[in-house]
Amino acid sequence: MPLKERIPHLHEVRSWRGSIQLEGVYTVGVAGERWLQGLQEGRIYGTRCLRCRYTYVPARLFCERCLGHLGEDAWIEVGPQGTLMAWTQVHVAPDGQRLSHPRCIGLVRLDRADALMVHELQAEDRPLQVGLRVEAVFRSPAERVGSLRDVAYFRPLP
Amino acid sequence: MRRWNTEVAIVGAGWSGFRSISPDLSFREMMFEAATKAYSDAGIDPRRDLDGLVTAEEDFHEGVAISDEYVPDQMGAVLKSVHTIAGDGLQALAAGVMQIAAGAGRIVAVESHSKASNVLNLDQITALALDPVYQRPLEAHPIFIAGLEFRRYLEVTGTPIEHVARVVVKNRRNALRNPRAAFPADLTLEDVLHSEPLAEPLTRAMAADPADGCVVFVLARGDVARTLTDRAVWIRGLGWATDSYTLENRDWEGARYLRQAAERAYRQAGIQSPRRAFDLVEVDDTFAYKELQHLEALGLCRPGEAGRWTAEGATEVGGELPVNPSGGCLGEGHLLEASGLARLLEAVLQLRGEAGPRQVPNARTALVASWRGLPTTTGAVAVLSREP
Numbered sequence: 001m002p003l004k005e006r007i008p009h010l011h012e013v014r015s016w017r018g019s020i021q022l023e024g025v026y027t028v029g030v031a032g033e034r035w036l037q038g039l040q041e042g043r044i045y046g047t048r049c050l051r052c053r054y055t056y057v058p059a060r061l062f063c064e065r066c067l068g069h070l071g072e073d074a075w076i077e078v079g080p081q082g083t084l085m086a087w088t089q090v091h092v093a094p095d096g097q098r099l100s101h102p103r104c105i106g107l108v109r110l111d112r113a114d115a116l117m118v119h120e121l122q123a124e125d126r127p128l129q130v131g132l133r134v135e136a137v138f139r140s141p142a143e144r145v146g147s148l149r150d151v152a153y154f155r156p157l158p
Numbered sequence: 159m160r161r162w163n164t165e166v167a168i169v170g171a172g173w174s175g176f177r178s179i180s181p182d183l184s185f186r187e188m189m190f191e192a193a194t195k196a197y198s199d200a201g202i203d204p205r206r207d208l209d210g211l212v213t214a215e216e217d218f219h220e221g222v223a224i225s226d227e228y229v230p231d232q233m234g235a236v237l238k239s240v241h242t243i244a245g246d247g248l249q250a251l252a253a254g255v256m257q258i259a260a261g262a263g264r265i266v267a268v269e270s271h272s273k274a275s276n277v278l279n280l281d282q283i284t285a286l287a288l289d290p291v292y293q294r295p296l297e298a299h300p301i302f303i304a305g306l307e308f309r310r311y312l313e314v315t316g317t318p319i320e321h322v323a324r325v326v327v328k329n330r331r332n333a334l335r336n337p338r339a340a341f342p343a344d345l346t347l348e349d350v351l352h353s354e355p356l357a358e359p360l361t362r363a364m365a366a367d368p369a370d371g372c373v374v375f376v377l378a379r380g381d382v383a384r385t386l387t388d389r390a391v392w393i394r395g396l397g398w399a400t401d402s403y404t405l406e407n408r409d410w411e412g413a414r415y416l417r418q419a420a421e422r423a424y425r426q427a428g429i430q431s432p433r434r435a436f437d438l439v440e441v442d443d444t445f446a447y448k449e450l451q452h453l454e455a456l457g458l459c460r461p462g463e464a465g466r467w468t469a470e471g472a473t474e475v476g477g478e479l480p481v482n483p484s485g486g487c488l489g490e491g492h493l494l495e496a497s498g499l500a501r502l503l504e505a506v507l508q509l510r511g512e513a514g515p516r517q518v519p520n521a522r523t524a525l526v527a528s529w530r531g532l533p534t535t536t537g538a539v540a541v542l543s544r545e546p
Binding site for chain 2: 007010013015018020026028032036056057058064085086087088089090091092093094095096098102103105107115116117118119120130147148149
């Protein structure tokens with residue numbers, strides 16, 4: 001009899017268990033380099049497309065609306081204050097495990113920018129609402145490494 | 159997009175599942191089961207009649223590299239034209255239709271499947287789709303995107319959260335009458351609102367759980383379709399679009415990707431007033447608010463109207479416009495890349511009058527809309543009809 005009619009227990013199901021290892025680097029590019037360096041210096045930069053009247057954050061070398069080049073004169077400083085557009089309390093970690101303490105993530109429109117920025121929001125016990133004024137809080141200069149996390153979090157303006 | 163010069167019809171449909179787990183079957187056996195049903199439904203011999211195969215899949219969900227090479231054998235497509243789309247199944251449908259319209263084949267199969275139960279870290283794979291420089295440093299579960307978008311939707315449209323919960327109650331109840339559905343349930347609004355929070359205001363019950371399954375269709379050029387069957391379902395319009403993928407520049411309010419996709423599909427099908435054009439809709443409801451947002455993006459009601467419409471029962475089977483009579487992704491389970499084809503399957507069965515206890519009486523036209531899921535901004539739309 002070539003066929004097994006029934007496998008009574010799940011652990012008897014034959015399977016191959018494996019994982020895919022993928023190692024690599026993902027270069028940040030010309031605009032990314034300069035934008036992250038800006039964070040390290042405590043500044044948030046955007047690039048403004050004058051034709052489309054739209055400011056990108058993080059700064060980019062091109063406008064996705066008109067596909068024009070955003071050169072030297074397109075760089076402007078934005079924020080660090082902005083307006084809360086949405087927020088969420090997240091209860092799961094990236095691996096799907098439940099977090100014992102939920103974390104709050106905010107969607108912020110920085111002043112002078114059109115693009116929205118997603119980052120950690122620390123509001124303590126302040127009630128949140130769309131339209132709330134918030135600001136980026138940077139890590140101390142010694143702690144900054146040129147990463148998105150050089151901004152520690154956003155918090156409501158007092 | 160103008161209408162194609164060539165008519166294309168769906169002449170066969172087959173499926174395997176859908177189930178929450180399927181440890182007894184390999185993914186190849188699931189595909190074989192669905193394919194043989196579809197070929198027998200179409201009355202074709204695939205080794206003789208099939209000109210090509212289009213599948214939709216993602217390597218990371220399959221657990222192998224170059225997974226498109228894994229598909230022809232169990233589909234009867236060895237040494238035929240094989241083409242794989244990394245996207246939603248409706249995009250594979252579009253590729254199949256275009257091949258026929260371009261004269262590259264007369265009969266083409268379209269396939270997609272999910273073996274989600276084989277993927278031990280689906281959440282982490284989805285997290286890998288986030289931008290490595292600008293988002294991944296936050297080390298956040300991508301569900302935060304749904305939480306933020308849901309909040310924005312409630313804020314902008316003024317929709318009460320109870321109306322969103324109503325979508326879950328409706329779809330999982332619809333699934334009770336669907337033997338394919340993996341997650342049928344009779345829930346109350348309180349069950350939905352008070353299930354554990356994922357990314358507030360989103361609760362676990364408002365998010366579709368993944369399931370295993372496979373869906374296969376046989377497409378045929380119009381003249382061939384007429385010789386094969388008198389139950390052909392005609393593809394009248396197709397559209398698909400991708401918004402800016404960046405979280406910074408995408409549209410957070412109105413599912414712009416689907417609005418764009420729908421406009422193309424409607425133009426092709428010659429539809430002026432979508433609200434009165436369809437007898438039923440199968441639309442992506444990966445998250446409950448997405449059903450409402452998508453109905454509005456499809457132009458079936460005004461922005462902010464879908465919630466009230468749902469609460470009044472207009473989208474129930476028997477209502478003004480039944481939405482997701484199958485139970486949707488919430489009731490059937492989310493089939494990863496195959497989820498658009500799962501929506502399409504229900505529409506095809508409804509138009510053939512074969513939907514059993516959940517049949518929408520006298521259904522002649524249907525609208526199908528899919529979303530590629532978190533964290534994407536890709537949607538696809540198909541307009542179907544019983545008449546060419």
